[in-house]
Amino acid sequence: MVKTVHLVMQGKGGAGKSLTSSMLVQYMHHADMSVQAIDLDPTTPTLSAIGALGALPIQIxxxxxxxxxxxxxxxxxIFEAADGTHTVIDTGTSSFIATCSYLAENDAFDLLNEFGIEVYIHCPLCGxxxxxxxxxxxxxxxxHFQDVPVVVWLNEFFGPVVRDGRGFExxxxxxxxxxxxxxxxxxxxVQAGTFGEDIRVMMAAKLSFVEAIQSDKFNVMARQRGTLSDFSAYGSK
Incomplete structure (x- = not known):
């Protein structure tokens, strides 16, 4: 089975990079995929702070x-992971330029491809x-990476991702x-005062979706709202 690397990158802080990383990890757990997570953020290691995700922090x-x-x-x-493993990597905002340059200059993705490892870059865009x-x-x-497929995540929390009256597509x-x-x-x-606040509290408390559903930090209404209820499966098997 093919190994896959999912590298989440964005040079602007607060765009939803760590949220995207955590959702990828939790979805893959829920789908019974083999997944490991790595946190490369040197200043705000959010992914590894969510203990249930088991992300390995590496200060690069x-x-x-x-x-x-x-x-x-x-x-x-990455290389030593079992066949079929998905590796989700949350990169640092502050180290975005250095990471891009290093990966390109050292042909890191070409090396992974030579060993049959597929690579995807995930990039959030923020309204x-x-x-x-x-x-x-x-x-x-x-x-920088003209041969690597990119997954674009449109984060509409602060507004629609629209430029000059046109959507991203x-x-x-x-x-x-x-x-x-x-x-x-x-x-x-989502509605900032309800769904948005639920997500903010969940991330601040360093909880997975399943842990948030089970936590007394959330009242009955928060647990029943679509945001947490719909995503409760992301961290379960």
Whole structure:
């Protein structure tokens, strides 16, 4: 069975990168896939803070540069995984440029492909004030890694992901790179005071969806609302 790497990358903080990573891990657990998680965020290691996900934190930065030995640890963890394993990697916002440069300069993805390991980059795009910054990160990813399929996640929490009156699928970025965009996913806009607050509390408490459903941090209404109830399966088997 083929091993797969899912690298979640975005240079703008608060765009939903760690939420995307955690949802991927929990969905794969629910689908009875073999999955391991790695947290490379040097400043806000959110993924590894959610204990139920079992993410391995690896500090790959040495000052402003990538530490090659620590990066070798990441590659070894991928290579030594059992056949069929999905590796979800949450990268750091602060180290976005350094990580992109290091991966490109060292042909890391080509090496993985040579060993039959499939690679996907997941990039959240955020509506609202951060829209342009997140688009720029996507353009950087598409420019650095021209042979790697990209999954775009539209995070609508702060507003629709629309530029010049056009949705993402109508944008020039999408039209020019449609053959490289493997899928377009969505974090749909939810009511901030209810569903949004439930998710915020869940992430702040470092809980998985299943743990949140079972936690006394949430009242009966929160447990019954669609956000937590619908996602309760993401962390279960």
């Amino acid at each position: 930065m040495d000052g402003d540069d990538i530490d090659p030995r620590r990066f070798d640890e990441v590659m070894t963890t 609202g004030a951060a829209l342009d910054d997140t688009f720029n990160s996507l353009l950087s990813i598409l420019g 109508e944008s020039k970025v999408y039209q020019d790179n449609a053959d490289r965009i493997a899928a377009v996913m969505r974090h749909p806009k």
